[in-house]
Amino acid sequence: MDVLDAVEFDRRPVGEALNLVLTRQLIHEGLAAFIKHAAHRYLSIREAEPSMLPVARWWVVQHIDQGVRELWAWGRRYRSADGAMRELRLIRIANMLERRRSEAEVAVAAYTAAYGRPASWPDEWDKKFSVRAREEVSRVVVAEIDLTEGLRNVLFDGSVEDAAALYEKDGRRAAIQVLNGQKRRPSSDCLKCRLVLACEEVARAPGLLGLRAPRRATLRQVSISDLRYYANCPAQHHLQTLHLPKANEYSTPARIGQAVHRYLETLHAIANGPCQPSDMPAETSWHDWQWGLDADAAEVGLRMLAHHPSVCPLQEHASDLKIEETFVFHDTAAQALVIAKPDLVYRDDDVWVWRETKTTRRRPSGDVVAEFPQVALATVVLGRGLLGGPVEGSRVELEILRPTGADLILFDPSDPQQLDEAYSVLRQMAQPWREDDTFAAVPGKNCRTCPVHKWCPSAAETDPPPSSQETASGADPEQPA
Ligand SMILES: [Zn+2]
Numbered sequence: 001m002d003v004l005d006a007v008e009f010d011r012r013p014v015g016e017a018l019n020l021v022l023t024r025q026l027i028h029e030g031l032a033a034f035i036k037h038a039a040h041r042y043l044s045i046r047e048a049e050p051s052m053l054p055v056a057r058w059w060v061v062q063h064i065d066q067g068v069r070e071l072w073a074w075g076r077r078y079r080s081a082d083g084a085m086r087e088l089r090l091i092r093i094a095n096m097l098e099r100r101r102s103e104a105e106v107a108v109a110a111y112t113a114a115y116g117r118p119a120s121w122p123d124e125w126d127k128k129f130s131v132r133a134r135e136e137v138s139r140v141v142v143a144e145i146d147l148t149e150g151l152r153n154v155l156f157d158g159s160v161e162d163a164a165a166l167y168e169k170d171g172r173r174a175a176i177q178v179l180n181g182q183k184r185r186p187s188s189d190c191l192k193c194r195l196v197l198a199c200e201e202v203a204r205a206p207g208l209l210g211l212r213a214p215r216r217a218t219l220r221q222v223s224i225s226d227l228r229y230y231a232n233c234p235a236q237h238h239l240q241t242l243h244l245p246k247a248n249e250y251s252t253p254a255r256i257g258q259a260v261h262r263y264l265e266t267l268h269a270i271a272n273g274p275c276q277p278s279d280m281p282a283e284t285s286w287h288d289w290q291w292g293l294d295a296d297a298a299e300v301g302l303r304m305l306a307h308h309p310s311v312c313p314l315q316e317h318a319s320d321l322k323i324e325e326t327f328v329f330h331d332t333a334a335q336a337l338v339i340a341k342p343d344l345v346y347r348d349d350d351v352w353v354w355r356e357t358k359t360t361r362r363r364p365s366g367d368v369v370a371e372f373p374q375v376a377l378a379t380v381v382l383g384r385g386l387l388g389g390p391v392e393g394s395r396v397e398l399e400i401l402r403p404t405g406a407d408l409i410l411f412d413p414s415d416p417q418q419l420d421e422a423y424s425v426l427r428q429m430a431q432p433w434r435e436d437d438t439f440a441a442v443p444g445k446n447c448r449t450c451p452v453h454k455w456c457p458s459a460a461e462t463d464p465p466p467s468s469q470e471t472a473s474g475a476d477p478e479q480p481a
Contacts, residue, residue, distance in 0.1 A: 008054035041150030052078035059116025088113040107171030114163035186328035208331040210423035227429040235441035239452040246451035307406035351393040354378040379422035383413035
């Protein structure tokens with residue numbers, strides 16, 4: 001946005017604007033590569049429609065009665081020379097096909113473009129906008145700009161009356177829900193929340209990651225998947241955290257795992273008892289769950305699922321099921337928000353059980369906690385009683401589904417030795433991550449399958465990506481996020 005502002009409002013050439021922004025602060029080389037790409041893509045669309053003029057002020061619909069209610073939309077704004085036409089451009093970093101804008105988003109964007117009054121961004125975030133006089137507008141366009149591909153997709157094009165009608169139909173209810181929303185839902189958005197340090201849903205857990213480092217100044221967020229990416233390559237982890245567009249994110253083993261997980265998640269959400277062999281999909285019904293798997297990989301997934309009923313967690317005493325729920329813990333010693341999304345957490349009588357389900361083609365050998373570090377985090381969380389209830393008797397269950405069988409491995413969070421092992425695994429993964437401020441790339445074999453290598457100037461020259469058959473037969477266990 002800073003680069004585009006410099007081009008559109010300060011009339012600087014794009015090269016100069018990029019230089020200005022990219023040298024002003026320390027920016028990762030991968031992020032810099034993406035910013036250059038995105039700025040050029042965006043401006044190539046601008047050049048195609050030079051008649052629309054950029055608008056620096058926001059368009060804000062403001063109601064003041066007992067309180068102040070304001071509605072506006074993130075994006076870039078343009079108007080025709082006579083002001084009768086407005087266009088709001090919503091920015092999309094990743095591919096448009098990945099997630100469509102909701103009807104409510106489009107309705108609110110159209111409404112604010114039609115009726116919003118110009119206003120500068122307030123100096124302080126909790127102050128209201130100082131809005132100017134209403135402008136006469138007759139036509140409104142809402143478009144979405146895909147920065148990766150450089151595409152413009154029109155989401156709304158109509159009169160201001162059409163925009164008002166659309167807001168009544170699709171937007172008002174969503175806006176009221178936001179205004180009245182009371183529920184707190186911890187997620188990977190917590191890091192951006194200004195109230196996170198005071199939020200009751202974010203449990204304080206000093207030392208959760210077992211780090212010996214002195215307390216760091218800036219709060220960071222991390223999950224076990226993040227630490228796995230970090231172990232592959234710090235730059236890969238960093239660029240993924242920035243949500244840069246990815247390519248070929250999931251290998252075939254990972255997609256098998258995703259399909260199996262989604263199937264079990266859906267089944268457990270409606271189950272009245274343990275899964276039966278008859279609940280597992282037949283070849284024909286499995287087709288809808290398949291994450292683009294080829295026939296061989298789909299068959300592997302089917303065979304893995306067939307073994308789940310023998311280790312299904314939903315036995316007689318299971319209650320309080322939390323399926324794929326997100327938990328956020330604040331390790332105040334490491335200054336890290338630790339995000340955990342267990343496959344399933346449930347109560348067995350009065351103790352908590354944390355179930356992780358993993359799919360792999362081979363029986364695990366060696367240190368399973370190091371191989372599946374989600375188990376380490378689960379052990380530590382339960383060992384500290386962070387979900388409430390007694391620690392004694394609580395357990396972590398690692399369910400391993402293979403094409404030829406299933407294993408159920410149990411861990412006891414009340415056992416000091418197992419707890420020590422869990423801390424040790426977490427520490428080994430988290431210590432280098434917490435101490436790293438540069439996230440330099442480690443080019444190598446990993447670049448071949450790295451989903452963000454396109455943005456990495458240090459990426460090794462890569463061979464063509466492996467065929468799905470080659471990947472499917474690899475030894476890597478599947479590790480969904
Ligand atoms: Zn089950």
